[in-house]
Amino acid sequence: MTEKHNEGLLEEKRFFFPPTEFSAKAIIQNPNIHELGADRATFWNEQGRRLDWFKPWNTVLEWNPPFAKWYVGGKLNAAYNCLDRHLAGPRRNKAALIFEGELGDRRVLTYQDLYREVSQFANVLKSLDVEKGDRVTIYMPLIPETVIAMLACARIGAVHCVVFGGFSAEALKDRIQNSLSKVVVTTDGSYRRGNSIPLKANVDLALPVTCINNCVESVIVVKRTGQPVDMLEGRDVWYHEVMKNVSIVCPAEPMDAEDMLFILYTSGTTGKPKGVVHTVGGYMVGVSTTHEWVFDLKEEDVYWCTADVGWITGHSYLVYGPLSNGATILMYEGAPDFPEKDRYWKIIEDYRVTILYTAPTAIRTFMKWGESYPLGRDLSSLRLLGSVGEPINPEAWMWYNKFIGGEHCPIVDTWWQTETGMIMMTPVPGITPLKPGSCTIPFPGVHIEIVDHAGNPVPKGEGGYLVVREPWPAMLKTVYGDDKRYQDTYWSEIADVYFTGDEAKWDEDGYFWVVGRVDDVINVSGHRIGTAEVEGALVDHLLVAEAACVGRTHEVKGQAVFAFVSLKEGIEIYDGLIAELKAHVVQKIGALARPDDIFLTAELPKTRSGKIMRRLLKDIAEGRTIGDTTTLADAEVINFLKKNIDAQK
Numbered sequence: 288m289t290e291k292h293n294e295g296l297l298e299e300k301r302f303f304f305p306p307t308e309f310s311a312k313a314i315i316q317n318p319n320i321h322e323l324g325a326d327r328a329t330f331w332n333e334q335g336r337r338l339d340w341f342k343p344w345n346t347v348l349e350w351n352p353p354f355a356k357w358y359v360g361g362k363l364n365a366a367y368n369c370l371d372r373h374l375a376g377p378r379r380n381k382a383a384l385i386f387e388g389e390l391g392d393r394r395v396l397t398y399q400d401l402y403r404e405v406s407q408f409a410n411v412l413k414s415l416d417v418e419k420g421d422r423v424t425i426y427m428p429l430i431p432e433t434v435i436a437m438l439a440c441a442r443i444g445a446v447h448c449v450v451f452g453g454f455s456a457e458a459l460k461d462r463i464q465n466s467l468s469k470v471v472v473t474t475d476g477s478y479r480r481g482n483s484i485p486l487k488a489n490v491d492l493a494l495p496v497t498c499i500n501n502c503v504e505s506v507i508v509v510k511r512t513g514q515p516v517d518m519l520e521g522r523d524v525w526y527h528e529v530m531k532n533v534s535i536v537c538p539a540e541p542m543d544a545e546d547m548l549f550i551l552y553t554s555g556t557t558g559k560p561k562g563v564v565h566t567v568g569g570y571m572v573g574v575s576t577t578h579e580w581v582f583d584l585k586e587e588d589v590y591w592c593t594a595d596v597g598w599i600t601g602h603s604y605l606v607y608g609p610l611s612n613g614a615t616i617l618m619y620e621g622a623p624d625f626p627e628k629d630r631y632w633k634i635i636e637d638y639r640v641t642i643l644y645t646a647p648t649a650i651r652t653f654m655k656w657g658e659s660y661p662l663g664r665d666l667s668s669l670r671l672l673g674s675v676g677e678p679i680n681p682e683a684w685m686w687y688n689k690f691i692g693g694e695h696c697p698i699v700d701t702w703w704q705t706e707t708g709m710i711m712m713t714p715v716p717g718i719t720p721l722k723p724g725s726c727t728i729p730f731p732g733v734h735i736e737i738v739d740h741a742g743n744p745v746p747k748g749e750g751g752y753l754v755v756r757e758p759w760p761a762m763l764k765t766v767y768g769d770d771k772r773y774q775d776t777y778w779s780e781i782a783d784v785y786f787t788g789d790e791a792k793w794d795e796d797g798y799f800w801v802v803g804r805v806d807d808v809i810n811v812s813g814h815r816i817g818t819a820e821v822e823g824a825l826v827d828h829l830l831v832a833e834a835a836c837v838g839r840t841h842e843v844k845g846q847a848v849f850a851f852v853s854l855k856e857g858i859e860i861y862d863g864l865i866a867e868l869k870a871h872v873v874q875k876i877g878a879l880a881r882p883d884d885i886f887l888t889a890e891l892p893k894t895r896s897g898k899i900m901r902r903l904l905k906d907i908a909e910g911r912t913i914g915d916t917t918t919l920a921d922a923e924v925i926n927f928l929k930k931n932i933d934a935q936k
């Protein structure tokens with residue numbers, strides 16, 4: 288990427304232009320593509336045609352704020368669009384999925400292979416009485432059967448709820464109960480850095496309670512690690528056994544464009560995770576369009592998205608986007624440093640990966656390990672790089688560009704959310720000049736603004752709340768079972784717009800710079816952790832009276848959880864208590880929520896009305912000057928915290 292200087296910009300003075308060889312072959316070469324998107328209805332109507340429909344839609348959008356219906360009257364099936372429609376031509380024998388296990392085992396499934404397994408598993412689900420609209424929880428590692436299970440649900444119109452394999456039994460239980468799933472699909476265990484994590488055992492822990500409302504009737508277990516598991520007679524079955532002699536014919540269910548495709552739980556400001564609902568039509572159009580344009584997808588690409596399917600990135604850009612476009616996806620099960628710190632680069636070398644989509648936290652980790660690892664491998668097959676999950680700091684961007692991209696790969700920094708379903712801000716790689724650290728501009732057909740609290744757009748050069756002014760096809764349709772929460776969380780904070788929860792600035796060129804969350808959400812390694820959830824987990828501990836969590840800057844993870852905890856009256860601090868509290872959070876939520884720091888204090892700083900002043904706690908956690916304390920009920924508390932913080936660390 289060639290660098291040009293442009294004085295007078297807000298933050299970053301460097302402009303990087305797409306290499307001419309790249310632009311000349313890019314899928315999107317029209318420099319006016321964003322203007323075409325200005326007529327949103329026409330633009331998305333046009334894009335709708337990229338999918339195969341059993342019945343065409345009659346209205347592209349019905350908008351009764353804040354409830355949108357896209358492709359009204361249309362009928363389609365997501366799995367059909369990801370599989371069946373590729374079988375007629377040369378794609379039938381193309382690799383759909385290339386899998387590498389952590390221990391080095393390999394599997395390749397062609398589109399025909401994937402179609403067969405998905406159809407068979409769909410028939411298995413049917414034989415277990417799963418019907419259209421029923422929910423199926425998928426609690427799995429990153430292996431082909433996870434994709435098979437998702438597509439099998441989509442094929443018969445069941446709603447999948449994928450729960451990241453790193454979540455604890457309790458977190459899993461909450462999600463199963465909220466979705467009232469009929470079936471759970473899991474594995475005996477999953478590999479992580481050579482250890483195995485007992486997923487089936489977690490399912491067993493999660494289920495006795497849910498059995499009270501009798502929602503889970505069957506558990507299907509894929510054998511992955513071979514570790515011993517308990518199989519409950521009448522409820523649990525092995526995948527490899529139920530898949531024997533099953534018909535490969537399973538017609539794809541014609542789904543209404545607005546039928547549910549999946550629920551994905553994500554953290555918000557309150558203690559309970561929200562079930563974000565995505566429906567078939569708009570979601571598929573959104574992810575298919577963005578996947579093709581943003582990653583400049585060509586027939587011969589080997590596309591690798593490193594995200595786990597437990598997150599939205601895995602749903603949209605490992606499964607539905609790429610497979611609907613007939614891409615070859617690479618899927619790697621394990622850790623980036625197993626057995627060596629060059630595992631990712633070895634995979635790129637081995638499979639000649641052309642497109643890599645990963646997260647800033649991973650890039651910063653690689654930076655820390657040093658460039659000798661990527662330099663030791665042949666990465667010349669790469670032609671495009673992507674970033675997602677949090678703002679990428681310019682230093683990491685420059686390193687990614689130099690040591691991974693060899694200075695010839697455009698970098699697409701993509702901003703979006705679980706709720707948006709699809710990429711919303713991003714460069715279009717053949718035409719958009721890049722600035723390190725900026726996700727550049729909204730995708731064609733997407734209307735994003737930065738506004739003040741009253742909802743008025745702020746002038747260029749200034750910052751405010753990041754909002755979406757108009758509906759977009761892959762938008763969430765509601766919070767599962769809770770329309771009011773959908774309305775309150777996303778459409779009430781600022782009148783008439785979708786509130787993202789992010790703060791951003793835009794510069795004189797109209798480029799967007801996302802600063803971070805303005806709500807009580809912490810972004811740890813690109814994953815959303817709700818402070819209220821962690822606080823709930825801490826307070827659940829027998830000895831804890833009160834807890835308050837904030838995010839503090841972390842060199843690799845972006846942010847880390849910093850918890851302030853006060854113990855119940857008369858409880859003495861003892862050795863190992865902090866470790867015990869951390870373990871309790873892991874048990875309640877999962878390792879991803881483990882606080883890096885726990886500070887024990889007799890009091891938390893509160894206003895006279897008893898509200899915890901997180902702003903001050905954040906100042907303390909960040910080690911910066913304490914802000915305005917005039918509304919504090921007891922100013923001494925803050926002095927105590929300030930004085931003792933280093934001593935306790």
Ligand code: WT7
Nearest residue numbers: 600675676677678700701702703704705801815
């Ligand atoms: C939040 C959404 C969408 C996939 C992964 C995370 C932050 C995401 C970027 C980016 C700056 C980003 C935002 C957003 N975020 N991508 N390119 N630049 N910030 O999904 O868990 O729903 O989190 O992640 O704060 O609101 P998520």
